[in-house]
């Protein structure tokens with residue numbers, strides 16, 4: 001069988017987000033997928049999803065039109081050592097690494113067209129909220145947009161928003177999971193079984209997202225006020241929330257996660273510049 005190498009994707013790093021990508025690509029498209037990894041368990045997992053699993057990052061890059069970088073930021077320098085600079089030439093590279101800046105990526109991978117994206121783990125079920133920079137308003141940008149739509153919604157944003165997006169939407173599923181867990185435990189504390197409590201919270205979450213997206217509301221505060229009966233149940237709960245400073249804590253949570261993304265970007269940039277000097 002012959003194949004066009006533009007229809008081949010390399011996913012470098014078959015970890016949590018890498019495997020979510022592999023799964024969706026193979027479920028929804030006819031792309032061939034090379035998935036690389038270091039450990040035999042991850043390679044097996046990628047293979048069982050239908051990917052061509054291998055350790056050789058250089059071969060995966062060489063054979064593919066689109067290359068997704070799904071290793072941890074601190075593994076990026078090592079990954080670079082494993083791929084010959086020539087192999088990146090002409091490739092569309094989509095980096096999913098938190099913090100790592102476009103300038104750093106361009107310096108590290110000359111000759112490729114580089115995009116910086118931040119999806120989230122909801123990619124696994126095709127419900128990611130993915131931000132991507134930068135839009136060149138050309139065919140390659142359109143290809144990248146179509147590609148990222150496999151995993152969910154796609155938003156083109158200026159690069160300066162990507163660290164904030166990481167703290168909000170990239171880390172978001174973990175934050176929401178904690179809130180869900182806490183609310184379910186509250187119901188358990190009040191005497192309801194764990195499973196039923198958990199189902200109820202998930203229903204409330206999905207339903208509230210739909211209601212907030214409906215034309216009824218322009219702001220979550222309006223919904224809150226509609227639920228809140230004077231001297232009723234909701235206001236008593238809200239009072240506890242406010243006295244615990246929970247809203248301020250959640251605001252700081254997102255701000256601090258974003259700050260860390262920026263910091264990672266600076267740290268990696270220094271490492272990459274040093275590596276380039278040694279070339």
Ligand SMILES: NC(=O)C1=CN([C@@H]2O[C@H](COP(=O)(O)OP(=O)(O)OC[C@H]3O[C@@H](n4cnc5c(N)ncnc54)[C@H](O)[C@@H]3O)[C@@H](O)[C@H]2O)C=CC1
Pocket residue numbers: 012013014015016017018036037038039042057069070071072073075078079082096097098118119120121170
């Ligand atoms: N987990 C998440 O929810 C999200 C993660 N990201 C980003 O995606 C990247 C990966 O994150 P996770 O999947 O959570 O990490 P992970 O640790 O689960 O996956 C990374 C994988 O890459 C492999 N790896 C490391 N060096 C390698 C090399 N040289 N060649 C081949 N494979 C190599 C590791 O063995 C590991 O399996 C990170 O840069 C992170 O910032 C972005 C959005 C969401």
Ligand SMILES: O=C(O)[C@@H]1CCC=N1
Pocket residue numbers: 098166170171
């Ligand atoms: O925690 C992290 O650094 C990565 C980036 C977004 C989600 N997980």
